[in-house]
Amino acid sequence: MSQFLPDYIVTYLPDAIQLIYLIATAFFIRGLKLLGSPATARKGNQLAATGMLIGIIVTLFDQQIVSFEWIIVGVLIGSLIGIILAKKVAMTAMPELVAVFNGFGGGASALVAWGELSKFADPAVMEASGLVTTGLSIFIGSLTLTGSFVAFGKLKGFISGNAITFPGLNFINIASMIGVVALIGVFTY
Numbered sequence: 001m002s003q004f005l006p007d008y009i010v011t012y013l014p015d016a017i018q019l020i021y022l023i024a025t026a027f028f029i030r031g032l033k034l035l036g037s038p039a040t041a042r043k044g045n046q047l048a049a050t051g052m053l054i055g056i057i058v059t060l061f062d063q064q065i066v067s068f069e070w071i072i073v074g075v076l077i078g079s080l081i082g083i084i085l086a087k088k089v090a091m092t093a094m095p096e097l098v099a100v101f102n103g104f105g106g107g108a109s110a111l112v113a114w115g116e117l118s119k120f121a122d123p124a125v126m127e128a129s130g131l132v133t134t135g136l137s138i139f140i141g142s143l144t145l146t147g148s149f150v151a152f153g154k155l156k157g158f159i160s161g162n163a164i165t166f167p168g169l170n171f172i173n174i175a176s177m178i179g180v181v182a183l184i185g186v187f188t189y
Helices: 007-034 040-062 070-088 091-118 127-158 168-189
Strands: none
Touching: 007 091, 070 127, 091 127
16 A cells, blocks of 8 residues: 555655554543443443454554555455344353454464465574564464363353362473473574
């Protein structure tokens, strides 16, 4: 889209895009804060949606985008799914739907990070900060995916709501976390 803009605007476009992303992020943060109370939840939802709209629009001005076909396809498919679910899912089932959507968002984040990592035949070419960020994105996205589906199962009654504990659970959790950090470290250095 930047090919249609004057040169003097294109010069400052990357900085402007970053500033607008920051503004959209502020909308998200304020929107999330307002979601904490039923009295302000509607306004919070509107602010977060506005932040998302700003983020989408400014992304379309990014100079790295060479083709809009996949963006349009994604928007159309996502809108269709959203409209169908909004009409079919009962309000009492919204927590389960939110859990599923949250899980898909986490899974998408992990897949995008994995895709970024796979761009490099040799991860050593990537900067250490990029590898750490990518590793954490894969980890957190995967954790969000599995955790959200556990939440869905508990809300639906497929999984018991009771805590699952057994001797050595803390050791396994700590060892798993150390393993994740170690693997990120191995990829980083």
